[in-house]
Amino acid sequence: MCAQISQSDGESIFADLDDEGSEREEEISPRKRQLRLYRRALGEQWRVLSQDNLVVASVITLLFFITMAITAPFVAPYGQTERLTADDGTIAQWEQPFWYGGEGGYVLGTTAEGYDLFSQLLYGSRAALLVGLLAAVFVAGIGTMVGLVSGYYGGRVDDALMRLVDFMYGLPLLPTVILLVALAGPSLVNLILAIIVLQWRTTARVIRSQALSLRERPFVKAAKVAGASDRHIILKHLAPNVLPLTFLYGAFSIAWAILTEAGVAFLGLGDPNHVSWGTMLQSARSYNALTHEAWWWFLPPGICIALVVISGFLIGRGYEEITNPELQE
Amino acid sequence: MTEQILEVDGLKKHFPVNEGWIASMMRAVAGGEQDVVHAVDGVSFELQEGETLGLAGESGCGKTTTGMSLVKLHDPTDGEIRYRGTSLEEMSGEELDGFRQNAQMIFQDPFESLNPRMTVYDTIAEPLRIHDIGNETARVKRALEFAELQPAEQYFDDYPHELSGGQRQRLAIARALVLDPDFIVADEPVSMLDVSLRAGVLSLLERMTDEFGLSVVYISHDLSLLRHMCDRIAIMYMGRIVEIGDTEDVISNPQHPYTKSLIDAVPVPDPTADRDRVELSGEVGDAVEVPTGCRFRGRCPSIIPPDGIEIDQAAFREISSFRYRLEDGTIDPASIREDLDGDRSDTAAFKRKLREKHFTHELAGANEATVDDALETLASGDTEAALETLADRFATVCERDDPAAEPRVEIPDDRGVACHLYEPETPAETTATGEDAAPADD
Numbered sequence: 001m002c003a004q005i006s007q008s009d010g011e012s013i014f015a016d017l018d019d020e021g022s023e024r025e026e027e028i029s030p031r032k033r034q035l036r037l038y039r040r041a042l043g044e045q046w047r048v049l050s051q052d053n054l055v056v057a058s059v060i061t062l063l064f065f066i067t068m069a070i071t072a073p074f075v076a077p078y079g080q081t082e083r084l085t086a087d088d089g090t091i092a093q094w095e096q097p098f099w100y101g102g103e104g105g106y107v108l109g110t111t112a113e114g115y116d117l118f119s120q121l122l123y124g125s126r127a128a129l130l131v132g133l134l135a136a137v138f139v140a141g142i143g144t145m146v147g148l149v150s151g152y153y154g155g156r157v158d159d160a161l162m163r164l165v166d167f168m169y170g171l172p173l174l175p176t177v178i179l180l181v182a183l184a185g186p187s188l189v190n191l192i193l194a195i196i197v198l199q200w201r202t203t204a205r206v207i208r209s210q211a212l213s214l215r216e217r218p219f220v221k222a223a224k225v226a227g228a229s230d231r232h233i234i235l236k237h238l239a240p241n242v243l244p245l246t247f248l249y250g251a252f253s254i255a256w257a258i259l260t261e262a263g264v265a266f267l268g269l270g271d272p273n274h275v276s277w278g279t280m281l282q283s284a285r286s287y288n289a290l291t292h293e294a295w296w297w298f299l300p301p302g303i304c305i306a307l308v309v310i311s312g313f314l315i316g317r318g319y320e321e322i323t324n325p326e327l328q329e
Numbered sequence: 330m331t332e333q334i335l336e337v338d339g340l341k342k343h344f345p346v347n348e349g350w351i352a353s354m355m356r357a358v359a360g361g362e363q364d365v366v367h368a369v370d371g372v373s374f375e376l377q378e379g380e381t382l383g384l385a386g387e388s389g390c391g392k393t394t395t396g397m398s399l400v401k402l403h404d405p406t407d408g409e410i411r412y413r414g415t416s417l418e419e420m421s422g423e424e425l426d427g428f429r430q431n432a433q434m435i436f437q438d439p440f441e442s443l444n445p446r447m448t449v450y451d452t453i454a455e456p457l458r459i460h461d462i463g464n465e466t467a468r469v470k471r472a473l474e475f476a477e478l479q480p481a482e483q484y485f486d487d488y489p490h491e492l493s494g495g496q497r498q499r500l501a502i503a504r505a506l507v508l509d510p511d512f513i514v515a516d517e518p519v520s521m522l523d524v525s526l527r528a529g530v531l532s533l534l535e536r537m538t539d540e541f542g543l544s545v546v547y548i549s550h551d552l553s554l555l556r557h558m559c560d561r562i563a564i565m566y567m568g569r570i571v572e573i574g575d576t577e578d579v580i581s582n583p584q585h586p587y588t589k590s591l592i593d594a595v596p597v598p599d600p601t602a603d604r605d606r607v608e609l610s611g612e613v614g615d616a617v618e619v620p621t622g623c624r625f626r627g628r629c630p631s632i633i634p635p636d637g638i639e640i641d642q643a644a645f646r647e648i649s650s651f652r653y654r655l656e657d658g659t660i661d662p663a664s665i666r667e668d669l670d671g672d673r674s675d676t677a678a679f680k681r682k683l684r685e686k687h688f689t690h691e692l693a694g695a696n697e698a699t700v701d702d703a704l705e706t707l708a709s710g711d712t713e714a715a716l717e718t719l720a721d722r723f724a725t726v727c728e729r730d731d732p733a734a735e736p737r738v739e740i741p742d743d744r745g746v747a748c749h750l751y752e753p754e755t756p757a758e759t760t761a762t763g764e765d766a767a768p769a770d771d
Contacts (some may be wrong), residue, residue, distance in 0.1 A: 013471055014509050028450070028466045028485075037448065037486070164598065218442040220505065225400050226456035227429030236455070240446040 014250045048322055055318035058311035065308055071124040075108070076119035080275040083114045108296050112287035120275045121300050127276030128258050128308060131192055135257035138196045140250035142245050143203020144242060148234050150204065151211025162208070168201040174263055188271045191264060195257045203249040210242045244322050253315030255309040262305050277301035332413075334512055334544045335376040335399065339408035340566075342369040342394050346617060366616045368394040371408070373734070378511070381538055381545045383555030383576065385591070386565035389613065392548045393437075395565070396514040399546060400434045401425075412512070430460055433505035437517040439497035443489040449473070449500060450485040456508045468507055476503035476533060486632045495526035502533060506541065513537075516548045530539035534558065552595050556580050564588045566616060567624040576743030584737070584746045586631045590754075615657070622728040623749065627653045633725050633749055644690035645723070648700065651687045652719050655712065660687070662707050676708040681708070695722070 047057050068075075078084060084092040086104060091114035096102030099187050102109055107118035115266070150161040180194040214220065264270060267277025271300065284290075284298040343365035348356070356363060366532075369391040376382055384392040397403050399410060401417050410417045412428055420428060434490055436442035443452055453469045462468070473481035476499040498518065507512055518534060519527040535558065538545050547558050555562055556576055561571040564587065572585040583589045590609050609628045614620050626632055627650065634645045654660045669678050683704055692693050692700055699722045707715040735753035736744065 013475055014468055033450075218436040218438060219444040221397075221402055222434065222436060222501070223444075225429070225432070225434045226504075226508070227426060227459050228455070229459075232459065236447075237444055241444070261345060291455065321438050327349075 013318045019105070028250060037084075046321055049315075049318045052318050052321075054314050058314040058318075061307055061311045062315070063128060065304070065311075067127050068122060069129045069238075072122040072126055075120045076116075078116040078119045080120050080123040081115060081273075082119075084110055084116055085114070094292065094294065100296070108300060109294065111283060111297060112289075113283070117280075117297060120280055121277075121304065123275050124277040124280055124301060125304065127188060127271070127274050127278075128261065128305070130188065131195065131261040131276075132254040132258040132308065132312070134192050135195045135199065136250045136254040138192075139199040139253040139257070140203055140246045142196065143200040143249065144207050144239070144246045146200065146204040147207025147209075148211045148238050148242065151208040152215050152230065152234055152238060154212070154215075157207070161204070165204050171198060173198055173200070173260065177260060177264055178267065178269055181264060186269050186271055188274055188276075191261055191269075191271070192257075195260050199253055199256060203253075206249065210245060211238050213259065214238050214241055244319065248316055248319045251312055251319055255312035258305060258308055258312070259278050277305050332378045333375055334378045334380075334413060336411040337372060337374050337399070337408070337416075338411070339393075340369055340372045340395065340398060340405050340410060341365055341367075341407040342391075342398055342403050343406045354360070364617050365621050367568050369398065369405075370619065372565070372568070372570050373408075374563055374570065374573055376512075376544050378544055379542050380561065381559045382581065383559035383562040384546060384548045384565060385550060385552055385555055385562060387550060387591075387613065388594065389616070390565040391568040392550075393516055396434070396516050396546060396548045398582065399431045399514050401428070402434070421596050426460070430456075430508045431510045432512045433508065433510045433514075435498075435501055435505050435513060435515040435518050438521045439494055439501050440489075440521070442501050443497060444609055445489055447488070449487050449489075449492075452489075452500060453504050453507050460508065462508070472503040472507040473500075475506060475537075476500065477529075478503065493526075493745060495530060496523050498522060498526075498530050499533065502530075502537065506537060509541070510543070511541070512544045512546075514546045514548065517550075518547070519554070520551070522550065531558070542720060564591065567616060567619065569624060569747065570745070571625065571747045572745065573734055574746075579742060584740050584751065585625075585748050586750075587625050587628050590630065604752075618657075620653070620728070620733055622726075623747070626725070626727040629727065631750060632727050635723065635725050638696070638722070639694070641690060644692060644696070647688055648696075648719065648723050649689055649725065652716065652723065655707075656716060659683065662710070662712060676705070679708045680704045699723070723768065724744075 010019055018151050046221065046290045049059075058292045065095045084104070086095075092104055092106075092110050093112055093114050095104050095110040097107060097109045098105045100109070104110075106116055107197045108121065109117050111117060111120075146161055146165075177191070180197070181190055184190040184193075215233075220233055220237055223237055228236075235249050261270075261276060262278035262281065268282055270276055270279040275311075278301075279300055280301040284294075284301075289295075289297040346364040348363070353363075365414065372391070372395055374382065384395060386392050391408045394403060398405055401410075404418065412432065415424055417428065447455070449470055453472055454465050457465050457468060469485075470481040473479070473484060474755060477737045478484050478496060478499055484492075484496075484500075489500070492500065498521075498612070502518075503744055515534065519530050522530060531554070534545075534565060537543060538558075545558075547555060549555050559576050562579050564579070564585065565571065565589050572579060572583065572588045580592060597672060614627055615626060620627060623629070630646065631642070632649050633641075634640050638645075651660070655662075665682055666679060669675065680701075681700050688700070699718060703715040703718040706718055730749065732747040732749050733753075734745035734747040736754040737746050737748075738754050739751045740746055
């Protein structure tokens with residue numbers, strides 16, 4: 001088999017490939033191939049993930065909330081800040097759910113200000129998921145980029161970036177977010193920005209340590225010998241090897257971001273134009289829903305927050321099994 | 330007819346010793362020089378087109394660092410590497426690009442040298458993409474087939490962890506070959522492989538050398554492998570080449586004491602074979618504080634006594650090794666004194682103890698007198714003076730002059746040997762450091 005391609009001494013085995021008209025292999029389309037490989041990798045990861053029932057349940061929960069967020073305008077019976085009136089023209093305050101003997105047929109009753117709680121709960125999922133997903137993407141993305149650059153180049157670059165991370169670690173999360181939001185104005189975008197600014201530090205640290213060990217691996221040296229640029233090495237050799245870790249930290253930061261948003265909103269610094277689960281809890285507290293025993297006001301948003309956060313953590317934990325095969329049973 | 334492809338001239342690669350930032354600041358204030366590890370410290374050789382050169386030596390002698398410098402994975406601290414006449418450091422972007430296409434490396438561990446997240450196809454296609462070379466699929470297929478991974482298509486989508494060790498090393502070889510290079514550094518290419526797979530990979534390497542007309546530098550500690558694969562061989566010790574020449578000549582007729590001991594260490598599959606073995610004592614010297622003169626002197630079995638001294642070779646070795654170890658602090662007079670039974674100021678007992686431990690050979694005459702005098706001084710606590718007393722009589726050319734791996738009068742053929750036992754052919758002005766001694770040229 002090899003005899004047919006071996007030639008006289010010193011003659012390249014590739015020599016005839018550059019001649020015009022020589023028989024040509026069909027070129028493999030890089031895009032189609034890449035797509036197929038991605039699909040295979042995703043399939044394999046899903047197979048590992050789906051072995052754990054808790055992870056499957058978490059994914060279903062998260063999908064449920066995503067559907068809820070997308071379909072909120074169609075499902076919600078009222079607007080999120082639409083004041084409801086009873087038949088006699090007064091504002092429908094403190095209505096109980098219809099299945100609890102309340103009047104007006106409200107699924108979860110109304111607030112002290114006459115808003116429909118069920119509609120608020122549906123719209124609230126939008127804020128939570130927007131904050132959670134956007135923050136996760138940027139936290140994981142920025143953290144990974146900073147970590148890779150810092151770890152790969154080392155030296156001064158590493159020193160500068162890691163001192164910045166050290167500085168970030170010195171900032172307490174909630175007080176700083178509150179301060180930033182107070183300065184920039186309470187809007188959802190500002191809140192997301194504040195969360196991103198404060199959360200990328202952890203991802204950057206972890207990815208850097210990975211990059212530090214990866215850059216010494218012989219396959220990076222082999223790429224250098226083949227003439228690869230720094231950019232090529234970072235993108236093709238380092239990034240794919242830290243990607244599972246990026247996903248892991250992304251999944252965890254969904255949970256952290258939602259908790260932070262709820263916390264800030266509960267303290268009264270939420271976006272006044274958008275209802276979130278956190279602002280629902282905040283108004284439940286300020287109108288003393290607890291002493292009115294209006295549990296349908298504060299329990300549903302609390303449960304929703306808990307469910308989304310737990311789902312994020314469980315998916316993250318399931319991902320840990322991929323990044324750290326020793327955890328697999 | 331053959332062209333010189335690579336020329337290494339006084340290559341040095343020193344690595345700074347890691348120190349804390351406080352230490353580094355103190356040094357900056359005090360104005361000392363930073364400690365460095367002398368991984369490669371003055372290596373010169375050249376490689377002809379189509380020639381295979383073996384670099385041999387024990388762990389830590391600098392062979393891998395040399396190999397990595399050859400493909401520009403390290404920039405030399407000093408000295409020069411010229412590829413087809415152009416210095417690697419002075420190459421323009423375009424020339425460097427050409428060099429990167431033509432010089433490749435095969436690494437020791439095939440489990441580490443392949444990206445675990447890249448398929449076989451992507452691994453081999455990567456160099457082609459970097460250099461923007463067309464006909465990708467056909468080339469990848471050829472390279473895989475040459476490395477006997479057939480049918481090539483079946484391996485395209487495999488990841489390295491799905492391959493065996495032998496297949497992985499074949500893949501690494503295919504990656505090195507796909508750019509059609511003319512120079513390859515193979516760093517212990519089979520040492521991580523199962524013995525049963527080595528023959529296959531070795532014959533692939535041989536075929537590669539022949540059919541591609543490659544110049545190859547093999548790095549290995551396995552002399553029998555190098556004897557099999559290489560035209561020429563260079564033996565390294567502590568960052569230096571101690572002997573370089575035709576493989577057969579060097580192995581069948583080693584001249585440098587270190588080469589002799591290396592070859593004596595190769596097992597012979599004959600239990601009745603009667604051999605005079607040279608066994609080395611002691612440890613490899615410190616690569617930070619390199620010894621003066623010949624680096625092998627601390628372990629050398631044939632260390633040269635100074636002119637005009639009548640002394641048995643073994644006895645002289647003993648005295649020398651005692652001096653060197655006293656000098657670098659391995660022998661600590663204070664702790665010996667503490668070990669003494671009874672009276673710690675008993676000079677006679679102290680001397681007896683030292684003699685028991687370090688001098689087994691009989692000494693006579695002036696030699697005995699000098700040693701006794703030195704031990705007496707040592708007992709009085711003055712290590713410096715004791716060392717001086719010994720050095721006055723026993724200092725040898727091996728610690729004064731640093732020999733270069735150059736042709737020697739007593740040794741025929743085109744051989745470079747770095748040892749004072751032989752007269753240099755060209756009476757070069759060997760200096761204390763030997764840096765500007767004549768290189769081993771042909």
